Amino acid sequence: MNSVTRLEDLGAAVARSGGPASEVDIGQLLRTLWRRRWVILSITGLSLVAAYFILSQVTPIYTATTRVMIESRRSRVLDGRELISGMEPFNMAVMSEVEVIRSRNIAKRVADKLDLYNDKQFNPALMPNEGSRVLGTLSALIGEVSQLFATPGPQIDEATRLQRQRDAVVDKVLGSLSVEPVQLSLVIRVSMQSPDPVMAARLANAYADACVEEQLESKFDTVRHISTWLNGRLDSLRTAVVESERAVAAYRSANGLVDTSQRGQSMNQQQLSELSSQLVMAQSKRAETEARLSRVEGALMSGHTEGALDDMLDSPLVQHLKEEQATLARTVTELKARYGERHPDMVKAKSELAQIDRQLTAEIQSLVKTLRNDFAVQKQREASLSAQIRSAEGSVLTQSKAEIRLHELERDAQANRVLYESFLSKFKESGEQEQFQQADTRVIAQAEVPRSPSYPRRPMVLTAATVLGLLGGVALVLLLEQLDRTVRTRDQLEELVGLPTFALIPQIKSGTGETAVQSYIMDHPSSSYAEAFRMAWVGLQQGLGDQGSVVVVTSSVPEEGKSLTSLSLARVVSTLGLRVIVIDADLRRASLAAKAGVQSQYTFPDVIAGRVTVDEAIINDPLSPADIMISRPGGHKDVNLLASSDRVAEILNGLRSRYDLVVVDSPPALAMADVQVLSRMADKTVFCVRWDQTPRETVLSALRVLRDAKAKMAGLLLTRVDISKHSRYGYHDVGYYYARYRNYYSE
Incomplete structure (x- = not known):
């Protein structure tokens, strides 16, 4: 690479x-959340x-709910027609009732009934001023300032002030009210809110009662108004009846007509009247019989026996058979659904139903025959009555002409009398209905004291x-x-800088002091810590030549474990039979001597300055075959020695010929310029990154410094890794599987 x-x-x-990552690792996300x-x-x-x-x-608010229902059918106390029609059960009526409940009239009734005007909860004027003195003074000051700029308004008298307080109480009652119709029903929910659960229940029940009382009083007022109007109308009707009867009596006296209502009619008139009545009755009965016979015959001819039965239902036998037929039909249907067609009970029920059908058919035929005979007799009687009437009409014609006017007067008198009696009956009904009025709504569920607040939930x-x-x-x-810009895994580090990461160096935890930590790798040669350096040497060895090599170990900032890493790497490689020397080139913060537990009069700066030879400055590591060349702690006077690059290069070349591996512990790359000099002279540079501590930007900045110095980068080491924490991160590297490989190590 x-x-x-x-x-x-x-x-x-x-x-x-x-x-951002191109893909979301759900498992890694869950592990991050768990961590x-x-x-x-x-x-x-x-x-x-x-x-x-x-x-x-927050002050809890309790809500109590009562339910009222609009009556779709009201019980009728009186047989006469009601003067005030009831409410129809449809949506408009329900919404109208909702608005009635929300009206101020109902709220005033509730306030009056519960005397809410003297309740501190509803009347703010009764609340004592419990504010602090500062707030009171500030409020008074604001009031004084506002009065300076406010336009003086009209003076309010005591009655107006009290009325405004009462209106405020009513407004607060309405603010606590919630009215909601129940969908697809005639029920309305009336809810009241209050900090006091008992008061909430009292308010809800009082609201429901106020609704019923409002409706009853409204109906009482309406009936009372109608009764007053009827009473006045009856006086005028009574006068009209008296005047019309006087006119009838005067006409009789003037025309010499006998009062037939007292002495009776003449024989001809009586006969004609009786015949006419009989004819009308006969015609009516004949027409009724004819129509009934026609319907029955038509139904029988079309095969619709149900139509015939409707006209025969006045027969007790037909009614009885019809009821039995319906009962057996239901039984057959139930048996068919339960047992099927062939069940004995089903066969028996069908047989009984057929028997009833035959009896019903026979009874219908018998009734039809009787109906035909009655029709013939009624038709003959009608013809006979018509003939008798024609003979009697001539005899009463003369008398009828004289009585035409009399009858007209009598009709007027009779009409006035009927109208008067009708109004009198209505007047009596109104008086009775005033005592038996019912509200259109009724309470179906009283509000109970709520056990838990409705707000807050x-x-x-x-x-x-x-x-x-x-x-x-x-x-x-x-x-x-x-x-979090730190580095925790080998993959993260390699993806960050594009260089191989040789190993994860575990953090040594020991309770015996720093000495035990520095010697841990020699005391536990089979530990995971020692194995990590062997892996680091295997990775580093691939980029080195066959001759001796100079490897610089550096880091970004202090406290990343580079000095211990240099010493541990030299010790591990020396145990493999190679000649190794480790040089402490950190002239300002030399710590290799303390970590190796050695002392020497001559140091690496002395060699550079030419005060001693290389052999005089080399000492043996007491724990391994490696050699050590230390620096003096706090050697701030020697900081310029590394600037003599020719002398340093001469020393390193001499050591390269004598040793297989020369490990140089250099200062941090971002802290000192020394690492740039050393990295140019080295064959390879190993960069240490502290696990979960060093920011990524810091790592990149340090590597940029090494790039500018033309350093030959070998790879990186992730140092001071907390294995127990690392395994919980779930990175699936050597640290994650440490517990599985624990048997391979001797800690």
């Missing part, structure tokens, strides 16, 4: 590192606490707070993931 080519466009790498579950739970808990606090500050609010908290927690976790 050409490392220089892969580092040519680090700006593009920065842009690529900050862009930061405490953030989600904390946000959810805070949301619930906030919701509970808000709910505790605590379960709903808490559920919503939980959902919002979870969503907020998830959003925060995703935001934190987006803002």
